[in-house]
Amino acid sequence: MVTALAVPEPRVRAALEALPGDGLPAYVYDLAGLAEHMAAVRAALPPEVELYYAAKANPEPPVLAALAPFADGFEVASGGEVAHVAAAVPGRPLAFGGPGKTPAEIAAALDAGVGRFHVESLHELRVLAHLSAGRPAPVRVLLRFDPDVPAGLLASGALAMGGGPTPFGMDAGDTDAAVRLLTGGAHPQLEPAGLHAHLASGLAAPELAAVAEAVAGAAAALARRHGFALRELNLGGGMRVDYGDPGARFDWAGYGTALARIAAGLPGVRLRIEPGRALTAYCGWYVTQVLDVKGSRGARFAVLRGGTHHLRTPATRGHDQPCAVLPVPDWPHPWPRPAAGPGPVTFVGQLCTPKDVLARGVPVAGVRAGDRVAFAMAGAYAWNISHHDFLMHPHPAVHFLPADGSATPLTRRGT
Numbered sequence: 001m002v003t004a005l006a007v008p009e010p011r012v013r014a015a016l017e018a019l020p021g022d023g024l025p026a027y028v029y030d031l032a033g034l035a036e037h038m039a040a041v042r043a044a045l046p047p048e049v050e051l052y053y054a055a056k057a058n059p060e061p062p063v064l065a066a067l068a069p070f071a072d073g074f075e076v077a078s079g080g081e082v083a084h085v086a087a088a089v090p091g092r093p094l095a096f097g098g099p100g101k102t103p104a105e106i107a108a109a110l111d112a113g114v115g116r117f118h119v120e121s122l123h124e125l126r127v128l129a130h131l132s133a134g135r136p137a138p139v140r141v142l143l144r145f146d147p148d149v150p151a152g153l154l155a156s157g158a159l160a161m162g163g164g165p166t167p168f169g170m171d172a173g174d175t176d177a178a179v180r181l182l183t184g185g186a187h188p189q190l191e192p193a194g195l196h197a198h199l200a201s202g203l204a205a206p207e208l209a210a211v212a213e214a215v216a217g218a219a220a221a222l223a224r225r226h227g228f229a230l231r232e233l234n235l236g237g238g239m240r241v242d243y244g245d246p247g248a249r250f251d252w253a254g255y256g257t258a259l260a261r262i263a264a265g266l267p268g269v270r271l272r273i274e275p276g277r278a279l280t281a282y283c284g285w286y287v288t289q290v291l292d293v294k295g296s297r298g299a300r301f302a303v304l305r306g307g308t309h310h311l312r313t314p315a316t317r318g319h320d321q322p323c324a325v326l327p328v329p330d331w332p333h334p335w336p337r338p339a340a341g342p343g344p345v346t347f348v349g350q351l352c353t354p355k356d357v358l359a360r361g362v363p364v365a366g367v368r369a370g371d372r373v374a375f376a377m378a379g380a381y382a383w384n385i386s387h388h389d390f391l392m393h394p395h396p397a398v399h400f401l402p403a404d405g406s407a408t409p410l411t412r413r414g415t
């Protein structure tokens, strides 16, 4: 297995090389690249389809702000995210999803003016009905349902949230009961806006489009059966990111064509998607420095400052993170400089566990202690899903390359 090599564009490479050596490891977010990517995604989608960003993929405030001009709203999945996103992008529409919402979180979200709730169970709907009673503003409710989709479709993804027993969303019987509760007139503050489904992560466009067709058909049938007007249908996220091919992108145009077809078949229904990973993965870099290079029984290892406690993505997904070696000519030390290559080298971190591997079999031209290594595709489910304090190493610095593409010096957030 050969790990993909990443090729930072010159603007990004210059920024990665300009970081002070004592400021590594660091996350660098290319906000100009993010804006460019978002513009391309929007251009590929039919204008009538709304896009919410699933904030859990990367909630860094400058990332949220750079995304905001291209997003119709944000999907948040905890009380913490409600407060954080409302502060980072004030006034933007929020949809509160996710399992296990506490009564306190629901009440705080109502107080914060969250406009939409993705309700995960009949119990949660009853709590929401109680806590929102008497409120003047309508509370829009989308029921997260669990429709049957053709077998095998979800299996091609990295994570399945449907297609079998799942803690997410509602069973068919509970969905029917929830629709009756919503439309029965006892809770006039609740507006039965529609349905929500997020069944898998990591699907390619043809599979995700087929899932969307099946979800749309099931949603229309459910609304017909109950005689309730389906106004909104959220098809979730889950667009595939291929970590083995950093230059590849999800086929947004193909998916957009499928969404236009679905929208045409559902007049009066507002379609919405809520991607996370496929929006922000590409804008993030984790750059660090080689501390040691050594051999072990014929294999070569480069030990890096940092590791999977900063970038857990390859460990959780079992992949190799694409990366680039940025050679540093200077070696200011009086002791010899360890080196390896050309040939495959495995990049590991500083943690005392064999799981602390960022990339195996990287086909380097050469790598020496003191060189920099930049890991690409570190903008989603990266820093924020990592076990930061294991072994008590320092946290990385965080830098944001400005969204206007200007040559402003890197900004640094406290570490």
Ligand SMILES: *Cc1c(COP(=O)(O)O)cnc(C)c1O
Pocket (backbone or CB within 6 Å): 054, 056, 057, 075, 097, 098, 198, 200, 201, 202, 236, 237, 238, 239, 274, 275, 276, 277, 278
């Ligand atoms: C995590 C999540 C998303 C985003 O998924 P990606 O795979 O990052 O696109 C969207 N909707 C829900 C309900 C989620 O839990």
